[in-house]
Amino acid sequence: AQSVTQLGSHVSVSEGALVLLRCNYSSSVPPYLFWYVQYPNQGLQLLLKYTTGATLVKGINGFEAEFKKSETSFHLTKPSAHMSDAAEYFCAVSGTSGTYKYIFGTGTRLKVLA
Amino acid sequence: EAEVAQSPRYKITEKSQAVAFWCDPISGHATLYWYRQILGQGPELLVQFQDESVVDDSQLPKDRFSAERLKGVDSTLKIQPAELGDSAMYLCASSFDRYNEQFFGPGTRLTVL
Numbered sequence: 115a116q117s118v119t120q121l122g123s124h125v126s127v128s129e130g131a132l133v134l135l136r137c138n139y140s141s142s143v144p145p146y147l148f149w150y151v152q153y154p155n156q157g158l159q160l161l162l163k164y165t166t167g168a169t170l171v172k173g174i175n176g177f178e179a180e181f182k183k184s185e186t187s188f189h190l191t192k193p194s195a196h197m198s199d200a201a202e203y204f205c206a207v208s209g210t211s212g213t214y215k216y217i218f219g220t221g222t223r224l225k226v227l228a
Numbered sequence: 229e230a231e232v233a234q235s236p237r238y239k240i241t242e243k244s245q246a247v248a249f250w251c252d253p254i255s256g257h258a259t260l261y262w263y264r265q266i267l268g269q270g271p272e273l274l275v276q277f278q279d280e281s282v283v284d285d286s287q288l289p290k291d292r293f294s295a296e297r298l299k300g301v302d303s304t305l306k307i308q309p310a311e312l313g314d315s316a317m318y319l320c321a322s323s324f325d326r327y328n329e330q331f332f333g334p335g336t337r338l339t340v341l
Contacts, residue, residue, distance in 0.1 A: 159332070160330075214326045216273065
């Protein structure tokens with residue numbers, strides 16, 4: 115069975131500092147991987163996804179993530195945090211066959227300090 | 229830009245009452261999903277439709293929850309009777325097909341008193 119672990123339910127960074135949100139997955143086969151962002155009382159918005167090909171994936175709003183098979187990780191980074199980045203971030207994994215069901219992590223709430 | 233629509237945005241009900249949520253996916257999207265998101269957790273899939281057919285409802289509490297997508301377009305999720313533990317955000321998502329990324333609606337926040 116697939117699973118996702120997001121280390122750190124809360125992360126605080128200063129404005130302009132590096133953002134690093136951690137995601138590790140468990141899967142018997144290389145999965146598809148996603149990062150979504152959720153603002154209060156809103157739905158989820160896709161930041162980026164990895165399916166096949168280049169392991170460094172660039173997304174919207176300056177975010178990027180790197181798929182590391184050997185470490186079963188898909189950490190999300192942004193070089194310089196902005197106040198508008200404060201939100202909850204979810205990592206998700208899906209299989210590459212069948213229903214392609216998404217399994218979400220428990221989320222990381224990012225706080226950006228002025 | 230096309231969006232997934234959901235209504236209502238907020239619903240307060242008393243336990244044992246019936247509630248219903250509506251979702252209109254992005255036009256042309258064949259796959260529709262209903263998720264439940266408990267506060268502080270990630271979304272959990274309740275049911276997945278491919279056109280009008282259910283392809284996964286393994287996590288749907290079928291004694292009280294039902295979902296339909298009669299014409300393969302919009303969908304309704306119903307809870308009868310509601311219980312206190314059903315308080316959560318109910319999210320609808322759609323995708324062109326099951327292989328493509330999912331687009332989420334704004335959700336319905338349900339409070340059961």
